[in-house]
Amino acid sequence: MGRLAHQPGGDRRLSRARRPTPPHDGGDAIATRLVHAGRDGHAHGVVNPPVWRASTILFTSIADLDAALASPDAGLFYGRRGTPTQWALEDALTALEPGAAGTKLYPSGVAAIATALLSVLSAGDHLLVCDSAYDPTRLFADGLLDRLGITASYYPPGIGAGIAELIRPETRAILIESPGSLTFEVEDVPAITAIARARGIATVMDNTWATPLRFQPLAHGCDLSVQALTKYVGGHSDVMMGSVTAAPSHWARLKTATYRLGQTVSPDDAALVLRGLRTLALRLDRHEASALAVARWLETQPLVDRVLHPALPACPGHALFRRDFSGATGLFAFVLKAGDRALTGALLDDLRHFGIGFSWGGYESLAIPCDFRGCRTAVPPAFPGPVIRLSIGLEDPDDLIADLAAGLARYQAALGA
Numbered sequence: 001m002g003r004l005a006h007q008p009g010g011d012r013r014l015s016r017a018r019r020p021t022p023p024h025d026g027g028d029a030i031a032t033r034l035v036h037a038g039r040d041g042h043a044h045g046v047v048n049p050p051v052w053r054a055s056t057i058l059f060t061s062i063a064d065l066d067a068a069l070a071s072p073d074a075g076l077f078y079g080r081r082g083t084p085t086q087w088a089l090e091d092a093l094t095a096l097e098p099g100a101a102g103t104k105l106y107p108s109g110v111a112a113i114a115t116a117l118l119s120v121l122s123a124g125d126h127l128l129v130c131d132s133a134y135d136p137t138r139l140f141a142d143g144l145l146d147r148l149g150i151t152a153s154y155y156p157p158g159i160g161a162g163i164a165e166l167i168r169p170e171t172r173a174i175l176i177e178s179p180g181s182l183t184f185e186v187e188d189v190p191a192i193t194a195i196a197r198a199r200g201i202a203t204v205m206d207n208t209w210a211t212p213l214r215f216q217p218l219a220h221g222c223d224l225s226v227q228a229l230t231k232y233v234g235g236h237s238d239v240m241m242g243s244v245t246a247a248p249s250h251w252a253r254l255k256t257a258t259y260r261l262g263q264t265v266s267p268d269d270a271a272l273v274l275r276g277l278r279t280l281a282l283r284l285d286r287h288e289a290s291a292l293a294v295a296r297w298l299e300t301q302p303l304v305d306r307v308l309h310p311a312l313p314a315c316p317g318h319a320l321f322r323r324d325f326s327g328a329t330g331l332f333a334f335v336l337k338a339g340d341r342a343l344t345g346a347l348l349d350d351l352r353h354f355g356i357g358f359s360w361g362g363y364e365s366l367a368i369p370c371d372f373r374g375c376r377t378a379v380p381p382a383f384p385g386p387v388i389r390l391s392i393g394l395e396d397p398d399d400l401i402a403d404l405a406a407g408l409a410r411y412q413a414a415l416g417a
């Protein structure tokens with residue numbers, strides 16, 4: 001299986017690669033699975049699967065063509081359905097979520113969220129979205145799903161079992177994101193998914209912050225688990241990609257929606273993301289430890305009102321975080337006691353180690369002021385000063401703390417001016 005073999009009898013044509021069935025993980029720890037995942041059968045002896053660039057796949061005969069048409073996912077078929085490079089990444093991501101039936105890849109995290117939602121929603125349906133969802137998720141719900149006759153409403157992230165009261169007869173899906181974008185509230189995912197499951201409502205979770213190394217959505221009752229691989233899995237700020245990993249009950253419709261929408265990723269990008277995946281456990285441990293060191297230091301700073309980091313006891317949802325997550329990652333925010341967005345340049349412009357930019361999860365640290373305009377409707381945030389989000393990279397945390405100390409001193413001076 002999966003081996004390129006010359007046809008017997010001097011036929012120069014090669015047979016199509018077949019897609020191997022991934023082996024069971026055998027109960028190995030996640031760090032071990034990260035090394036093995038997706039390598040069986042895809043690489044033909046090379047440690048990493050080669051980059052198979054493909055649109056046309058050649059069939060050896062009409063019988064071969066007909067066999068492919070009968071089961072297009074069993075092997076190479078057409079470039080849009082992937083090659084061993086993309087399959088290796090899909091299988092690796094599937095192996096990280098116990099109970100998953102399979103994974104599909106998308107050109108961005110937003111495309112993954114959009115496809116996951118379109119796979120479960122139809123005209124006339126209602127969608128519940130957590131109020132702390134990633135802003136482009138809201139824009140997709142309010143700016144595109146609404147045109148398809150799908151209504152979205154927003155629930156407070158702390159709602160838990162109270163979600164039952166917001167469910168309408170036409171509610172067909174719930175979009176969970178925990179910890180929430182920008183404000184890092186933790187949701188009671190098992191309470192929400194238990195209610196949804198009892199009523200046949202699909203649950204889609206954006207798990208970009210935690211990755212399956214820190215939280216497994218399917219094991220907590222979700223049907224579809226989304227990641228922006230752009231962030232921690234890619235890990236090097238050089239590739240855009242998203243994934244959806246499905247429970248068996250939702251795998252067929254996810255695959256269908258993905259094909260119908262023409263979603264596909266390049267093999268070059270898949271190889272980059274696969275390379276990132278191999279070091280994810282190491283990088284996350286470092287991101288987590290350094291972010292906690294910076295967060296704890298920030299908590300002691302007189303200019304800081306509070307630190308929004310679910311691993312800190314003062315953060316809303318900390319008890320749920322301890323119950324459900326196996327650890328944290330490197331993204332959090334802090335709230336300044338005074339000042340406004342216009343003043344944040346005094347703090348951020350001259351930092352030596354933090355870039356100002358979107359995205360996060362790369363090896364380099366980033367800092368950005370948060371803007372809540374238009375993206376909180378159920379529970380508008382009330383903070384005394386600006387909120388700064390930090391993505392803590394792989395630098396030495398002492399250097400990051402010294403950099404922020406100098407920034408806070410500049411901010412203090414600007415406040416007084």
Ligand SMILES: *Cc1c(COP(=O)(O)O)cnc(C)c1O
Pocket residue numbers: 107108109110111134181206208209228229230231240241242359
């Ligand atoms: C960045 C991000 C996304 C979207 O990923 P892209 O690859 O940038 O489209 C989705 N969800 C969360 C929580 C994110 O931070």
